Amino acid sequence: MMKYSHSRAGRQFLVLLLFPLLVVDLLFPLYSQPAYADSTSYPPGRSLQDIIDAAEPGDTIDLPPETYQGPVVIRTRVTLRGGGRATLINTTVDPAITILADGVTLQSINVQHDQDGKTTAIQVKANEVTLEGLAIHTGGYGIMLRDADRAKIIHNRIRWFIPQGQPAGERGNGIDLYNSHGSQIGNNEISYLRDGIYLENSRNTTVDGNKLTYLRYGIHCMYINGSKITNNVGEYNTTGAMVMGVTNVVVSGNSFAKQIRNVHSQGILLYDVRTSSITNNLVEGNRVGIYMEKSAENELRDNVALRNFIGIQLSQAAGNQFHRNGFIANVIDAEAVDSAENVMNGNYWDSFQGMDVDRDGISDIPYAINPFYQRLISRNSAYQLFFQSPGMNFLSDMFAGDKASGSVDQAPLMKLDTKAPIGAVRKDGTVMVTGWLLLFVSVITIIYLGVLRS
Amino acid sequence: MTDILQVARREVKMGFRNPWAYSFLALFCTFSLSLLIINSQNIVQGYSAITGSMLSLVLYLLPLMTLFLGAFSLTAEKEEGSWQLLSTYPIGTLSFIIGKYTGLAVVLLVIIGFGYGLMGLISGLLGTSFDSSTYFLFLAFSAGLVLLFLTLALFIGSLSRNRWQALTISVSIWFFAVIGWPTLLISILGMVPYLWVKPLLVAATFINPAELVRLFVVVKLGGGSVLGPEYFQWVEWIQRPNGNLLFMSVCLLWILCSIVGVYKIWERGRTHG
Incomplete structure (x- = not known):
């Protein structure tokens, strides 16, 4: 019933055997996982805990496609592989899998954690742990790292669910790091939880290529100096990336779109961020594209803010560099x-009509951000009702003399080089047909009721 | 009922023979098409720069057009003596007012229909991506704006003695409702206690059709979150399908109250006049 493949050839054979299954499972979302098997299919006599306890350090255990019961604690350095078909179900408040030994690897296991709130599916309290290709359904947290350095968390899918017959509980975070440095978090898919990736006190972490949807914050990080947040994609979250209290962080190549549901929604939120570089990000269709507060000495370069309600919003942000956005x-x-004393140069503002007499592609008149509305609503937020009211624009323009004290782009671009994605709506010809119809009806009405003498 | 239809029919006929109607029609078409061409590279969907600027254009132009055409039509009745003549006929004042309102509404809605028809057609030919729900929302928004401002126009027409007076009052009402509104409110509300600001602002919004309709459209376009946490519940209500009903009943209430008010003014004029 149970197979241990200590031999190299056997292991390779198993990998070959399981690889197509793994691919199939990666292609299909989580709900394709096998239905719960009934209790008779549990390995008779030996629980998963027994199997793990029996292993020697350095062993690789290939789990047959069975359903196992949690919780499980791993105290030796083993590699546990599920081939995408082995499922672990945990109904206790303890983590489904607790990893206490350095260098443990978990691969392609389905984990279902039927508890909510502060409980977690996987807890890691050791260094150099690899979690790869896991499919996690959790009512609470997904993966929790505590004092665990240099972990590798890649290609996992983590999703919130409501255990059958229970009311919706309190959601936790998808991947939650505390005091765990130098980790690599890449290509994970996280949705419907509280925060997708939560990093606290975890320096030099790499967060790359993750897909984050329907969360509160896609990426939520504090005190993670020297980390890199790159190439992540977020949609329909309250806020795409919330970065606070950091220095020397790179936020680059991310795309955060459609964050408009909440009154506090943003694409990227930077709070108390210093000497960091925010480059090549795309923020599209958010309430606020990039929001920056109490941040200084950062460089924002080559970002594109497309179709947001507010492209960029600055509050008490001084001494930052803005180029080619x-x-x-x-x-x-x-x-x-x-937000005075920011250096703005060569950004493209499409609502601004520049003037380029010497034809060098740079406007000869500066673009100044009008601070009037922002100042008004910071005094009483009830005035947000006037957002972009024609009268509000009229009033702001009357206070144009005040602009000099705000942020000014001294050399705005006349044209943007980078081709921004325009996007498209489904063209079904409805508008054109309705147009024809309206035109026809109105002309007939005019002729029949107005022109003809009756 | 036949009286209402007679008056409305006469109003429509006079409306379509009025050169003012066509000049406004041309103005509306020119500006909406220009906007469309400027933004032909972008898609028209949701709350973005193009829908924002279209919203502003509609807010500037349509109320002015409605106030002029509506108010002039009523003062003309007095100036040209046709009301004095009609007063001798067995025709009810209410029928007259409702007939006038209906007739003018038909004229204005046809102008809007023509403008949007042309816009839809041209955007189809230009290949602009125009989201159909956004298009219908704008159509409904413009119709609502016209119907609400028409009640104001009837008031102005009833209260002014001649067209010059109507013109002056129309322009000042338009200015306060569309352009001076935030300035006016911010300065007045600056003097009241902090906690009164929001309720007063909401109450004031209900009496300004321009703001009422604008906010409804912004929320329906999906831009409700930009109004901030203060109006979260309002936004929630309007976003639901019931929101349309709520909005329509507010508009209907507006129109009914105004027609009754205008009727009182004319009835008084008829008996005392």
């Missing part, structure tokens, strides 16, 4: 308050 089709490109 594109602001396109936002309801309002920029708002700033108490």
Whole structure:
């Protein structure tokens, strides 16, 4: 019934055998996992805990496609592989899998954790752990790392679910790191939880290529100096990436779109961020594209803010550099308050009509962000009702003399080089047909009721 | 009922023979098409720069057009003596007012229909990506704006003695409702206690059709979150399908109250006049 493949050839054979299954399971979302087997299919006599306890350090255990019961504690350095078909179900408040030994690897196991709140599916308290290709259904947290350095968390899918016959409980975070440095978190798919990837006090972490949807914060990080957040994609979250209290962080190549549901939604939120570089990000269709507060000495370069309600919003952000960012089709490109002494150069603001006499592609008149509205609503947020009211724009323009004290782009671009994705709506010809019809009806009405003498 | 239809029919006929109607029609078409062409590279969907600027254009132009055409039509009745003549006929004042309102509404809605028809057609030919629900929302928004401002126009027409007076009052009402509104409110609300600001602002919004309709459209376009946490519940209500009903009943209430008010003014004029 149970197979241990200590031999190299056997292991290779098993990998070959299981690889197609793994691919199939990766292609299909989580709900394709096998239905719960009834209790008779549990390995008779030996629980998963017994199997793990019997292993020697360095062993690789290939689990047959069975359903196992948690919780499980791993105290030796083993590699546990599920081939995408082995499922672990845990109904206790303890973690489904607790890893206490350094160098443990978990691969392609389905984990279902039927508890909510502070409980977690996988808890790691050791260094150099690899978690790869796991499919985690959890009512609470997904993966929790505590004092665990240099972990590798890749290609996992983590999703919130409500255990059958229970009310919806309190959600936890997808991947939650505390005091765990130098980890690599890549290509995970996380959805419907509280925060997708939560990093606290975890320096030099790499967060790359993750897909984060329907969360509160896609990426939520504090005190993670020297980390890199790159190439992540977020949609329909309250906020795409919330970065706070950090220095020397790289936020690059991310795309955060459609964060508009909440009144506090943003694409990227930077709070108390210093000497960091925010480059090549795309924020599209959010309430606020990039929100920056109390942050200094950062460089924002080559970012594109497309079709947001507010492209970029600055509050008490001073001494930052803004170069070659594109602001396109936002309801309002920029708002700033108490944010003087930022260096803005060569950004593209599509609502701004520049003038280029010497034809060098750079406008000869500067673009200044009007601080009036932002200042007004910071005094009383009830005035947000006037957002982009024609009268509000009229009033702001009357206070144009005040602009000099705000943020000014001294050399705005006339044209943006990078081709921003325009996007498309489904064309079904409805508008055109309705147009024809309306035109026809109105002309007939005019002729029949107005022109003809009756 | 036949009285209402007679008055409405006469109003429509006069409306379509009025050169003012066509000049506004041309103005509306020119500006909406220009906006469409400027933004032909972008898609028209949701709350973005193009829908924001279209919203502003509609807010500037349509109320002005409605106030002029509506108010002039009523003062003309007095100036040209046709009301004095009609007063001798057995025609009810209410029938007259409702007939006038209906007739003017038909004229204005046809103008809007023509403008949007042309816009839809041209955007189809230009290959602009125009989301159909956004298009219908704008159509409904413009119709609502016209119907609400028409009640104001009837008031202005009833209260002013001649077209010059109607013109002056129309322009000042338009200015306060569309352009000076935030300035006016911010300055007045600056003097009241902090906690009164929000309720007063909401109450004031209900009496300004321009703001009422604008906010409804912004929320329906999905931009409700930009109004901030203060109006979260309002936004929730409007976003639901019931929101349309709520909005329509507010508009209907507006129109009914105004027609009754205008009727009182004219009835008084008829008996005392």
